[in-house]
Every structure is written in structure tokens, then in C-alpha cells.
Amino acid sequence: MEGWTLRHILPDDYRTIITTLDDWWGGRQMRDMLPRLFFVHFRPTSFAAEQEGRIVGFLIGFVSQTDPSEAYIHFVGVHPGLRGSGLGRELYETFFKTVSALGCRKVSCVTSPVNKGSIAFHLRMGFTPVESGTRFEGVPVFEGYDGDGQDRVMFIRELPTMGACGPGRGESTPK
Numbered sequence: 001m002e003g004w005t006l007r008h009i010l011p012d013d014y015r016t017i018i019t020t021l022d023d024w025w026g027g028r029q030m031r032d033m034l035p036r037l038f039f040v041h042f043r044p045t046s047f048a049a050e051q052e053g054r055i056v057g058f059l060i061g062f063v064s065q066t067d068p069s070e071a072y073i074h075f076v077g078v079h080p081g082l083r084g085s086g087l088g089r090e091l092y093e094t095f096f097k098t099v100s101a102l103g104c105r106k107v108s109c110v111t112s113p114v115n116k117g118s119i120a121f122h123l124r125m126g127f128t129p130v131e132s133g134t135r136f137e138g139v140p141v142f143e144g145y146d147g148d149g150q151d152r153v154m155f156i157r158e159l160p161t162m163g164a165c166g167p168g169r170g171e172s173t174p175k
């Protein structure tokens with residue numbers, strides 16, 4: 001614990017987060033990829049970290065509607081001043097615990113091949129890049145995955161099976 005608290009995302013967080021989103025991503029235009037609907041319809045599996053009343057980190061994720069054994073992380077962001085403090089890890093571990101309790105056995109996500117920090121973070125968090133047959137600077141990439149010129153690295157991570165003493169459905173998340 002580093003002085004922040006985690007809670008579920010709220011619809012009102014949308015405005016706060018998109019205001020800083022592009023700055024947190026080093027000036028890349030990201031906000032169009034995070035519409036308000038994520039803050040309304042994915043609350044049980046999405047989290048905000050607060051410190052002194054300010055949002056300093058967030059994770060937007062959900063359980064796949066196509067394959068309920070798979071969860072997907074759409075966005076994670078940590079305030080630049082808090083990076084390297086373990087908040088990204090805590091957000092991910094909270095998500096893993098939450099979706100495990102919902103029956104998920106694996107988590108996937110995609111990131112841009114130019115986002116070296118994100119690639120390093122996901123490798124440290126136990127993700128494996130999915131082989132694609134094409135490499136960019138040593139990392140497998142899916143060319144045009146999100147449209148022309150929008151290549152992506154796909155990551156997957158298995159989740160440990162929840163033991164008999166694990167939290168029950170809906171009991172694992174911060175209030």
C-alpha cells in the first residue's frame with residue numbers, strides 16, 4: 001500500500017480521466033479509444049486508484065462475452081509521478097482476483113509495438129506475447145490489427161485456478 005485506495009470505476013470518472021489521458025500516454029491521441037460506455041457498463045471489473053481525492057491510476061477491463069473463461073484489459077494508466085511504485089501491479093492483481101472469482105482462466109490484452117514501457121510491464125506481469133509470424137524490434141506484432149497502420153502486440157496470461165478457500169463470486173473486489 002503506497003497511500004492510494006482502489007475502488008470501482010464510476011461514470012463520473014470518465015470526464016476526469018479523458019482530460020489527462022493523452023498526457024499520461026506521452027501525447028499520443030488515446031481518448032477516442034475510451035468512450036464513456038466503459039465507465040458505465042464495465043464497472044464490476046474496472047477500477048480507479050485515488051490519492052488525496054485525485055485519480056492517480058485506473059484499469060478498464062471486462063469478461064469476454066464470447067468466451068467467459070477469458071478476461072480482457074482494455075486500458076491501464078498510472079499517473080506519471082507514481083510510475084514504478086507498484087500501482088500498475090496492484091491494479092492488475094486486483095483485476096486478476098476479480099475475474100478469477102467470476103470463472104476466468106486467462107487474461108488477454110493488446111498494446112502498441114511502440115509502447116516499450118507497456119511491453120516491459122506486461123512481460124513483468126507474467127504475460128506472453130502471442131506469436132504472429134511478424135516481428136517489430138524483436139516482439140511479435142499483428143500488422144493492421146486495429147486498422148491500417150495500427151499494429152498491435154497481443155498478450156495472454158493464464159490465471160491460477162481459484163482454490164476452495166478463494167473468494168466467492170462478487171466477493172473479491174474493493175467496495
Ligand SMILES: CC(C)(COP(=O)(O)OP(=O)(O)OC[C@H]1O[C@@H](n2cnc3c(N)ncnc32)[C@H](O)[C@@H]1OP(=O)(O)O)[C@@H](O)C(=O)NCCC(=O)NCCS
Pocket residue numbers: 024025074075076077078079082083084085086087088089090111115116117118120121122124125
Ligand atoms: C504501464 C504502466 C501502467 C505501469 O504502471 P506502474 O505503476 O509504473 O507499474 P508498476 O510499478 O506496478 O510495475 C510493475 C512491474 O513492471 C515493471 N515495469 C513497469 N514499467 C516498466 C517499464 N517502463 N520498463 C520496465 N519495467 C517496467 C516494474 O519494474 C515492476 O516489476 P516488479 O514488480 O517485478 O519489480 C504505466 O507505466 C503507465 O501508465 N504507462 C502509460 C500508459 C500505458 O502505456 N498503459 C499501458 C497500455 S494500455
